[in-house]
Amino acid sequence: MWLWFAKLGSPKWFYELSSKWLPWLVGAMAILLSVGVIWGLLFLPPDYQQGYSSRILIVHVAVAGTSLAFFPLMAVAGTITLVWRMKLADMVAKNAAPLGAWFSFITLATGSIWGSVSWGTWWEWTDSRLVSMLFQFFLLLGVISLRSALEDSDKAAKACALLSIVGCINVVIIKYSVEWWNTLHQPSSPVSLSPDSPNGPEFWIATGIMILAVYLFLAVSLILATRNEILVRERQAQWVQDLVRQE
């Protein structure tokens, strides 16, 4: 009975619930994002060491922090898919992978833009965070290509779920081993070069706002994408047909 409930009940329930929540989430995101971007990027006083380039960090730190959430999110969704066979979890996971890849990519891009100013180079292997983000990006690409290679959607869901769980464990191991590798290859890496050094309360307030805004952006994108996915996959269901007729 529970399986029936999970299978049939959830997507509709999620669709209706998210319809109620979405305006609030979008509103909050819009406010926080505009405050963060306008204040953070245009009016924040420059850092005494890094100058104006510290403003890029506000975006970078927020996106980077959010990127780290993807593998745990996908692993949890994957566990739900494999154990309880809940279709909704897979719809979330399916859309989380490309979104996560984009977030990782933006993290790398903003990181290297910041690096080009602060370090004088676009890419720096001695920054363990960027390096492990690079490998996380690759792992996410692996999940995406596995999904696109498997034609049977049910099989793809389970295979990607398993890969996400394995990948999540792996990302943690990669993170620590890259850090280790780094401290050994660059024992004298000056601390001021790491991307969270700017100080001053304004910087941290702006970063906090930005982190909240980016998380909300993640939530909104994921919800919108999942809603699309629900409509596509449940197109045979009565409630979707009714919904279409109402429009």
Place this chain on the structure above:
Amino acid sequence: MNPTPATSTSAAFLATLRRDFLIAYKRKHDVVNPFMFFVIVVSLFPVGISPDPVKLAEIAAGVIWIAVLLASMLSMDSLYRADFEDGSLEQLLLSPHPLYFMVLAKNISHWLVSGLPVVLISPILAYMLNLPAAAYFTLLLSLLIGTPILSLLGSIAVALTVGLGSRGLILAVITLPMSVPVLIFGTLAVQASVNTMSPAGYLALMLAMLAAAISLGPLASAAALRISVD
């Protein structure tokens, strides 16, 4: 009808091991090709980078490890493919024995025939790349611990993709990033020996990874096989 006297799991384990050895013996090219690939890739580096012994000594550990990584990935492809195509994999999944041990047997025999030869030839290639002699033993040890981890990881990816027609590159995209920690600690161990420091710490960490891989890897592979055969 007598009640079924099922075989013991250890007998089934050994029989699966023996069967895979036999198949490897009859399909020698599956075993020989990754090995040749390894030797050829390593010998390309001096040609592509520099014949300078000092430079070569510097990159030797990394070159050998990366070549091992690629060779191991290529060899993985044959692990489940034939069994999937002829239906033997279904028989394996339907055996009354824990799939963990059956998958472990396949992984072990696969490593013994395709991983071990690469490990054993590596000191010769290390010599050709001018790796300091003090590091030979560490290189051998690190490969001995590291290549089974690569096999166990690769097995998961192969099991996930076994139903796909063409999957050479997707296998690389999935397995190579996952192998980064092994690569890091493998090369760090060798470098430590080159710098006359003790590699024991790195090797211990690799052993820990191996222990985790042996206990979790076959479980994940088994789950992946069940998904792929479905």
Place this chain on the structure above:
Amino acid sequence: MSAAAIESAHNVPNADSSDGEVLLDIRDLFCERDDRILFQHLNFKLRAGEVLQVHGSNGSGKTTLLRIICGLNDSYQGAIYWQGTEVVEHLEDFYSALLYIGHRVGVSKVLTPVENLRWSCSLQRQRDDAAIYSALATVDLRGFEESQCFTLSAGQQQRVSLARLLLSDARLWILDEPFATLDASGVEQLEGLLSKHANSGGAVLVTTHHQLRVPKLQRLSLG
């Protein structure tokens, strides 16, 4: 949902009578693939001594049904009982009693028939070489014992898998299109095997388009 699918729900075999012990009990099975319902409310029982032939048009889900019962496919709802206990809870017991031959017969092409059978037997019940050779002789593969299977024809490879039926003492045989590549004598032989198995208290679940000539044949139609 197709009308035929509903019909199959009522098309429960062994309505006549049955004395045999219920081995396999399928309750309220539902399976959907790619937004298409293959079957729903599917109920049937398979008793000792019965041969149940599943038939239906191509794509009606015969293979899927067999694979679901074997546990190779888990995208279904409903319950499968083996001798009164749910299969998923006692998978080991079920697999000790199950012999499955699918479209892919499970015969490695690089190995010889003998090597193949040695391995299959080791998974379920150990048999000595003498038994294996005599089983191969029974399925007319005398002289091919030591040739690699890729030199054999499709029908001969199928016969290698049939030798497994002789060597196993599994109570439940699940066979997916076992007649497909067999010649006339092979067909006759397999029918004999099925009858013999049923008579000695086993049960068979088989898909085929072939007109089976075995006693106590039950039929189940899908889609």
